[in-house]
Amino acid sequence: MSWVGSVWANIGSGSMINFIINSKCDGTVFTHKIFNFKMLTLLFISLFIIVALSALLFKFAISDGDYTLLSKRHVKREEIEDKVVWITGASRGIGEILAKQLASLGAKLILSARNGTELERVRKQLTGKYAPEQVKILPLDLSSEEDRLKEAIDKAESFFPGVGVDYMFHNAAYERPKTTALDVTEESLKATFNVNVFGTISLTRLLTPFMLRRGRGHFVVMSSAAGKTPAPGQAVYSASKYALNGYFHTLRSELCQKGIKVTVVCPGPVATPNGSGATSSTTNVSSEKRVSAERCAELTIIAASHGLKEVWISYQPVLAVMYLVQYMPTIGYWLMDKVGRRRVEAAAEKGNTYSLSLLFGKKKAA
């Protein structure tokens, strides 16, 4: 950038004046040539910058993840193959698809969710180096007491002789239909935090000592775009995801030098089969552009295999809102304040809650 600046400065001050002066008093051809050369260079540089910026903008308009994530094109298979991967919430939605993709990459899987029957159904569908025969089923309710969680961890650690859990995919989450922040029931508040926050953190706190003993371990946390920006109609869900982001980024800052890695994944609207997963399942999805659950799982595994610290997965406009809130919060929060009330209304009518039209007061996207 600096030499572009210096060309500008030269043109602006020296050359232009030289050119004028020299041409007036019978200037040398040499000065003319320098001038033309500089002008041409400038023209090309400007053109290049314009084209590059347009390409970047175009890429941004159609991208389904943040720049860092999309720059890592492929999964590092060697980071996944033969590793023990424990997934919670593996009985459906993104968890089920993560299990499929990880199995085919040659991971040794441990599947958890509340319902063992459902897990068995998922297990039978898996194929890979260790699947389905060596896939372990570990039914678990994240809202249970510490003793139950401890038991589960002991089992998970002993499933594969000689190797403990390498990756913990915290995918289980609780999400209720959208309501205003004031209409959230006590029951819904507690249920959401018990699973999304308390259960997840307890499991992490109990599992980490095993990882520290081995000097390595990696938490992959399915957070949400609602953990990065206000999410009108989902105040409690958003609060639970902000809590996770805070906990896990802090955990990494404390333990990264002892081999603990953390990847926080923030998906926006994701199309999950039969509605369940990281984002809303109750809205009318017909007019919303959602990242497919397969793509979301793929990007999540790419992010984990490259050890990225935080990644965002979403189409526009949610991705742009995330960038705004992160880098220009004054504008980002102003935008969300404009959208907030209408989004709650749209949710009540089961309309599109991710549409730009919310900003302009139209009821529904065309």
Ligand SMILES: *[C@@H]1O[C@H](CO)[C@@H](O)[C@H](O)[C@H]1NC(C)=O
């Ligand atoms: C578990 O899932 C199966 C199959 O979907 C269902 O029949 C069963 O009632 C579920 N069990 C519990 C405890 O929810």
Ligand SMILES: *[C@@H]1O[C@H](CO)[C@@H](O)[C@H](O)[C@H]1NC(C)=O
């Ligand atoms: C989704 O629902 C369809 C039919 O309602 C069913 O055939 C399919 O198995 C379901 N998929 C999942 C992943 O539950």
Ligand SMILES: *[C@@H]1O[C@H](CO)[C@@H](O)[C@H](O)[C@H]1NC(C)=O
């Ligand atoms: C979704 O929206 C369309 C058109 O706005 C409507 O016809 C349909 O009934 C809605 N579906 C649900 C499940 O609300």
